[in-house]
Amino acid sequence: MTATVSADSTSDPKVAARQQGSEEPIDPGVAGRRRPSRNRVALRLLARRLLIAIPTIVLVSLGVFLVAGMSPFDPLTAHLGDRYQSATESQREAVREAYHLDQSWPSAWWDWCRNLMHGDLGWSATQSQPVADVIAARMPFTVGISLAALLAAAVISIILGAVIGMRRGGLVDRVCTGLAAVLAATPPFVVSLLLVSVFAVGLGAFPTSGARRPGDDYSVDGILTHAVLPFVALTVSMIPWLLLSMRAAVIDAVDSDAVRGARARGIGGIRLLRGHVAPMSVLPTLALLGTRLPELIAGAAIVETVFGWPGLAQALVDSAVALDFPLLASLAVGSAVLVLIGSALSDAAAVWIDPRIGLTA
Template identity: 75%
Template sequence: MTTQIRADTAGLSGASRPAAENPSGTGEHARRRTRSRTAVRLLGRRILVMVPTVLLVSLGVFAVAAASPFDPLTAHLGDNYQSATQAQRDAVTQAYGLDDHWFAAWWKWWVAVFQGDLGWSSTMRQPVAELIGQRLPFSLGMSLAAFISAAVVAIALGAVVGMRRGGILDRACTTLAAMLAATPPFVVSLVLVSMFAVGLGWLPTSGARRPGDDYSVDGLLTHAVLPYLALTISMIPWLLLTMRSAVVDAAASDAVRGARARGVGGWTLLRGHIVPVSVLPTLALLGTRLPELIAGAAIVETVFGWPGLAEALVDSAVALDFSLLAPLAVGSAVLVLIGSALSDAAAVSIDPRIGLRA
């Protein structure tokens, strides 16, 4: 999908006029309505593009599965594979349609999905719909909390260090961000476990509850601290560096120099002239970093034994559990497409100088 970005010179010139030329604010209100309508149209177009994209992604999942050198019958039979007779193997193959052509299997899967049947997970030994319903809140809560926290910290800290370019705080933050950007999430997870779980003994090492206990709010919060920190820390570096770079560029622009010449400074300058422009690259990056969030969540959940969908995605891929792998892969693709569309729509709504067309 190609996104074209064009400068809206009329909106830019209008935004630079003194407020006295438009005391009623009618022109600004009209421009906001126009930007809102543009954002809505953009979302509508992206939804239309999303349909064939999701179909192609699902088709690719089944095609790659067919090319896999692993035998799915081994995953279905598990420990009973060696002791199973040929008749039992043939029965399992026929029952799960393992001998179907991958395109026929893809078509049957979509037909079943539209009928409300997501199939049976051979890995988890339960219906896929039931499995997703049980694990989705764990993944959604963890990922959403880490996503929001990373965005808030990166935008706020990036704005501060960008305004103090070359200072001690700027050098310390950029150096640490560069180091963390080169560190895989599983290394961050292991360091946190070594420090706070093994070394200090403050937090549990894995799971979402103590063995034998039911799920509780206190237990979930206690067990979620380390995976939440690992996922948040892994997402902050690129967002922080992007926001810092955008603030540095905005602070050196002619518009900000003119504001400084008019006596505008401090928090008013940052809030009114620098942040609205600088936050746009970060918003765009948020949409494109969703695959990193999904991959990081899969690694973090596996390391910490968090009972989410990301861990199930890894297990289903390893065990060739395509009934579970297909909906998780398609769901991940939908999440990425929605995130990209929302970030672009937010950019259109915030900055009058930008127009995006899908």
């Protein structure tokens, strides 16, 4: 009887596996299909995004030239200014020929692409200098204040969103969500004007515009002093959607079975937030950063215009009004490239942190 039971038991692979200390025998087919590493998943996503980005950038550049070509603005008014009314027809025709204003938009697009292949961004008629020099001089101001505001908004929103999400329904949660809803409905230029009225005009604590005093050269102290109000305005305009997203993600994580199991094991407080809630909640906020980059660029343009910040916003407006194709195309396509890069990097970081989320393109 004993020998029979032993033979029957060992003939069952599951029983034999348990006798050897394992749960079930390993299926060779399953064992051969290993889950790809997180680095490989992230790199694969970046490669797919690159393939998608190339035709997207081409279409964006075509759209810029098409819309600019259909614009009702007469570029001569921007080039001649006050001399437009007094200029003769021959003078107007000379300006058109000098700046190629009579060129059709497909021809202008093709010339711009051809010059771009040779590393030449063209000549900006509105700024009277090469486009590369315009971007090189103004980009540090735009990128610097935008990245600083984005980093500050992300840190504030993640920390505060985690706190109010863990204690939803409390006084701090109601106050923060109410303020976030109000700020989300307030345009950035309104926030900027309020800051100017209170802190620049009323209190005189900060300069009203620019990045230096008239007649002075750029200095670190002058730039930082002038950057306070536009930095605050841009940060405040980005906090609401990040804060509310982080709060919602924390609430979903708190209600999950994993967190309930951790609480049942006696885990709570900071340990629960750091080890279980935060890893599940940061991913949606991280993915949101990439998708909201267009709003960051639009908000930066508005804030720069209100505060007279010497970034790329005013150059973009001038190029659009004057149909300055080389500068307009470079700034618009550059903004699209930044959005695509930011979205791809945020999604790649998300799948690197958690490959199970399944982003493929």
